[in-house]
Amino acid sequence: MSDGATRFSAPPEGYRIVALDELSAVYHRASGITHVVASPAPEILDALSGPAMSAEALLMVMTIRYDLADADPAALAARLDELVAAGLVVATP
Amino acid sequence: MKHQFAMRVGPVGFRIGSAWRAPVEQLAALYAGYPGADVPDFTVRLGPPSPLRRWLRPAVALAGDFTLPDTAPLPLAHALLAAEMGMNLQVALGHRRHLLLHAAAVERGGRAIVMTGESGAGKSTLATLLGARGWRFMGDEFVLLDPATGMIHAFPRLVSLKNRAIAAVAAALPDARFGPLLTGTPKGDIRHLVPDARAVAAMDDPAMPALLLFPRFGEAAAVRAVAAGEAFVRLTQASTNYVALGERGFDTLTRFARDVPKVAVDYPDGEAAIAQVEALWAAL
Numbered sequence: 001m002s003d004g005a006t007r008f009s010a011p012p013e014g015y016r017i018v019a020l021d022e023l024s025a026v027y028h029r030a031s032g033i034t035h036v037v038a039s040p041a042p043e044i045l046d047a048l049s050g051p052a053m054s055a056e057a058l059l060m061v062m063t064i065r066y067d068l069a070d071a072d073p074a075a076l077a078a079r080l081d082e083l084v085a086a087g088l089v090v091a092t093p
Numbered sequence: 094m095k096h097q098f099a100m101r102v103g104p105v106g107f108r109i110g111s112a113w114r115a116p117v118e119q120l121a122a123l124y125a126g127y128p129g130a131d132v133p134d135f136t137v138r139l140g141p142p143s144p145l146r147r148w149l150r151p152a153v154a155l156a157g158d159f160t161l162p163d164t165a166p167l168p169l170a171h172a173l174l175a176a177e178m179g180m181n182l183q184v185a186l187g188h189r190r191h192l193l194l195h196a197a198a199v200e201r202g203g204r205a206i207v208m209t210g211e212s213g214a215g216k217s218t219l220a221t222l223l224g225a226r227g228w229r230f231m232g233d234e235f236v237l238l239d240p241a242t243g244m245i246h247a248f249p250r251l252v253s254l255k256n257r258a259i260a261a262v263a264a265a266l267p268d269a270r271f272g273p274l275l276t277g278t279p280k281g282d283i284r285h286l287v288p289d290a291r292a293v294a295a296m297d298d299p300a301m302p303a304l305l306l307f308p309r310f311g312e313a314a315a316v317r318a319v320a321a322g323e324a325f326v327r328l329t330q331a332s333t334n335y336v337a338l339g340e341r342g343f344d345t346l347t348r349f350a351r352d353v354p355k356v357a358v359d360y361p362d363g364e365a366a367i368a369q370v371e372a373l374w375a376a377l
Binding site for chain 2: 016018019020021022023024025027029032034036
């Protein structure tokens with residue numbers, strides 16, 4: 001997924017998210033499906049709410065914004081893939 | 094159909110049609126204190142699965158606005174159970190005005206306790222026993238959560254008591270009205286309890302949910318707080334129309350799961366449960 005060319009975005013109008021203690025419920029408007037997610041999925045959605053960005057740029061934003069000392073690119077890519085599969089994140093080649 | 098009866102339970106109007114007189118007479122007697130339904134929301138029809146079975150080993154097949162495939166007919170002696178199952182099915186599959194939770198509820202001072210759990214968790218018994226201790230019984234099958242206000246509406250249908258709960262509730266409520274004892278049903282022995290007059294008279298009064306309980310019968314007494322995320326997941330499983338309501342359902346249920354205090358209660362018997370519930374209520 002992180003081939004450098006792919007850009008990711010999560011337009012906020014595509015979903016609703018509600019924090020429920022340590023989890024968050026996300027309602028995907030296009031499919032009508034509810035997803036229950038844990039960190040860092042809500043943070044990824046938040047980081048991708050603006051202009052589309054590459055996986056590398058997302059990792060940088062996450063590291064800075066959420067003070068991730070040991071950000072793992074592979075783990076982040078896996079979470080990103082899950083959000084793309086759910087339709088919450090749009091991947092543009 | 095030949096014999097008919099209509100009544101309203103909370104905001105839902107039902108029309109029951111039957112090929113036989115007896116089930117309608119039983120329903121009319123048990124629902125005597127309920128208002129009629131001029132324009133029913135749902136129809137349940139009790140008829141024989143084949144013409145012969147009206148007379149020969151008479152059996153009741155369920156029909157109505159909504160049905161489930163491959164539902165086995167019940168003997169005519171269990172027609173009351175068939176009618177109740179049919180009514181529940183119509184609400185579960187057809188009601189869209191509220192978010193439905195498979196739960197029981199009681200109210201005091203305009204605020205309600207909602208109790209949800211698997212069949213056998215004891216929510217019917219608990220709601221009934223609390224109803225005998227000054228709480229207003231709001232229902233033991235469905236709690237109707239209003240998307241606009243977040244309040245819950247009562248659905249005080251007949252209480253379906255099963256097996257051991259029959260004797261326990263009869264002992265606690267010696268003056269209550271009961272339907273006939275139905276033995277050997279697919280759910281074991283069943284006896285219907287008529288909610289008290291107060292529950293029926295106040296059934297149009299909604300209440301604000303103040304406590305969500307996940308009771309579990311047959312365990313040593315224990316109480317633990319339930320996180321909002323876990324409660325939300327369990328409530329989506331306890332709702333029959335969450336998916337059908339779409340974003341309205343999401344907003345309603347997340348608000349409920351987030352804002353109402355949530356507690357799992359294990360209890361060994363009814364008396365212990367009532368003490369636990371009263372203590373939780375006092376601590377709110």
